[in-house]
Amino acid sequence: MHSISSVAIVGGTHGNELTGIHLVNNLANDNYSLPDSLDYRFLIANPDAVATNTRFIDVDLNRQFALDNLTYQEHSLYELNLAQIINRKIGPKDNPHTDLVIDIHNTTSNMGPTLIVLESSDFYRNMSGYLKQQMPSCNILVEDEVSYLEHPYLCTCGKYGVMLELGAQPQGVSRADVYAQSVEMVQHILKFVELHNQQETPEFKGFEAYRLLDVVQFPLSKEEKLLGLIHPALQDQDFKPLKPGQPMFSLFDGSTVEYEGEGTVYPHFINEAAYKASAVAFATADKFIW
Ligand SMILES: [Zn+2]
Known part of the structure; x- marks a missing residue:
């Protein structure tokens, strides 16, 4: 098992999903205590979209991280260039120097706090089992219909990457109850990472999870x-x-x-x-x- 030393916590991948933006800003201001055995990078992914309170400027940033998109070239679309910049900061996707990327999103759907993992390996199963044990209201959603690297999501810039979806929260609105859930989720995930590094991950009996089928x-x-x-x-x-x-x-x-x-x-x-x-x-x- 690889140990995890560097963690990027990302908000504002979609500029009108406010929970992650607040959380990343508060983490960067040292408002929460985090396990000090890890190196952190806090990133507001799409500041222009955040400034205009829109999901994106030209195209959805969270669909631009397919490997083919990330080979350096000038694009006329804002998010295509931005994806390359972020990939250089926290990737690169084909040889990442960040071990884990946690990308925080909101949904207008009533999904509660949801962890999305893109692979069903032991690492993600253990993370999911730990989160479910500590915070039973969390839903675990597995999207492994394609391989990890084939996903176009920002979090795949890391060696490991997960997305948090928190809702229901309208776009451009921030609810305190949803924010509190995001704080709790991130803290449990980081605690899990610490246990993983110390090879002290508890054994988990089977737990409920969902696997994406279709739209x-x-x-x-x-x-x-x-x-x-x-x-x-x-x-x-x-x-x-x-x-x-x-x-x-x-x-x-x-x-x-x-x-x-x-x-x-x-x-x-x-x-x-x-x-x-x-x-x-x-x-x-x-x-x-x-
Ligand atoms: Zn989003």
């Missing part, structure tokens, strides 16, 4: 006009079971669209504001014991 689009007409909304019975029910035959969309013509999949799934990112442009209504997951 479901809003119902659209041939002209790509929106035909309806998330059904009230599904709204805010992130990580709750959705069974075949249960309502999914409430259409403007008064009818209901039911979920017609083969088995039970666990929707999340339900009605996420940032996914409106791509007409994504929610993502689905499988629940498993990890």
Whole structure:
């Protein structure tokens, strides 16, 4: 097992997700005590987007960290250049000098505090098990449909990388309860890293986790006009079971669209504001014991 010595804690990857911005600024001002066996770097990833309180200036920064994008060249799009700068600071992705990147996000969906890991190796399982043990309200979401390096996310600049999603919180708004959850999550993760380095990670029995399956689009007409909304019975029910035959969309013509999949799934990112442009209504997951 590699030990972890350098940790980058990142906020403001999306400029209108305020929890991570507050947390990174407060960490940089020494407002919290952190394990002193680790080296920290605190980074506001997209300061221009933060200044304008928008998700991004030109394109979504958190989709620009595919390896191919990071070979140095001048781009006309702000975030493509920014991704290269961040990659040089905390990566580079193909040979990182940062051991762990923790990238803090908010969601407008009712997902509670969620840890997203991009690989199902022992390190991430142990981190997830520790977090779940210390903070049972956390959801663990595994997105390992492609390899770690194939993901385009900022956190993959580190040797290890995770994302925190905290919600529901509207874009451009900061809630104290959500902020407190982010502080608690980061502290537990850093404590886990310390235990990992000391080879004192406890053994974890199986715990509940979710694995990303798919995304479901809003119902659209041939002209790509929106035909309806998330059904009230599904709204805010992130990580709750959705069974075949249960309502999914409430259409403007008064009818209901039911979920017609083969088995039970666990929707999340339900009605996420940032996914409106791509007409994504929610993502689905499988629940498993990890
Ligand atoms: Zn985000």
